[in-house]
Amino acid sequence: MSKILVVEDEKNVRLLYKEELQDLGYEVIQASNGGEAVEKFDIHRPDLIILDIQLAGLNGIETMNIIRKKSRDVPIILCTAYGEYKRDIRTWASDAYITKSADLKELLSIVKKILAI
């Protein structure tokens, strides 16, 4: 069973992701900030990370930078409600970039596609 680390500061969104991903048969680990994400990455070595950019403390891009030093290959999906990051080339270190939406269809289809490879 593939393990997914969900990094999201809003509890409701995190739980929504968790339920939807578990329904698809994935194991879900949760983190509410960048520091916790790095710790949980070290412990669980997930197969995929869903990472919110707008986090308190270490933001998603800084968190991704730390994780990329530990693993350049773990797939990372960046999520944000803000369009401005689209111009930020640092996001290229991720495997996908999506704009947050209440409809999780796009996110789930990217997750399935990445984990099927």
Place this chain on the structure above:
Amino acid sequence: MPELRKDPIIGRWVIISTERGKRPSSFQTPEKKSTGGFCPLCPGNEDKTPPEVFAYRPFDSPPNTPGWSLRVVPNKFPALRIEGELDRRGEGIYDKMNGVGAHEVIIECPDHDETLSSVPTSNFEKVLLTYRSRINELYKDTRFKYISIFRNQGEVAGASLAHPHSQLIALPVVPKRLMEELDGAKGYFNYKERCVYCDIIKQEKKQDVRIISENQEFLSIVPFASRFPFEIWIFPRQHNSSFEETPEWKYTFLAEIFSDVLKRLDMALANPPYNFMLHTSPVSEKINDYYHWHFEIIPRLTRVAGFEWGSGFYINPTAPEDAAKFLR
């Protein structure tokens, strides 16, 4: 006494607020250099970028592997999409079309900590020739009407990553800013039967107070009605309407003056953040008598605020003549 100056091409007024008399040292704000972090543009990370569309690399070096000296890749998360038709349509008085375009990143060198002003002139020339090559390639696609080339240096100027790179966006329309220049230049030509930029060059040479440097083929000046302190334009000395139609041998001279001007800016203003943009004729009117291609370099030393947004006026606290004197 402040002075109002009018740009002779598009008729824009600026306020040269000479009383503020800002010297280069008043603007020096050392840029925080972001260190560490994962750089998707560095050699070894080619798999983090989309496949390259152009590269300078040894003959036996396979694409998308290290060994390159310059790479061009499509933007991984582009603002516009290359696929699809434009489907121009109207909704009442509002016009729209599909967001079709090409968005590419020119990775200027493999060294993350290099800057464009510090690379050898021959490498700078490669960057300029790459602009030309990509423009010519992308214009084979008839959906594109204009190709915008620009560079952001420093975080304040919009560069999210320090690795030297410039960008290109192929657009299905000619941008408004360029249309204003084309219309202004056409109006001047219809009235005087001369290119306004050629006349500017002639007058600048005669007055010799705003010229920074020149070589056999190019001239750099601080424009008479500069919007921003230390704004710089680089022109071909002879009339030339199209950057990409410029003979290849002239690019050596362009690289030489461009590199020199950036070095002067770095010296005078302690490595300021800046943007530069290429202004050239659109594909539909590449060769003409009225427009003159040029690069505009805008050091990001002042903030554009309510007055500028609301009025279209700019307040420049450094007289162009003083800026030219500092940069000479």
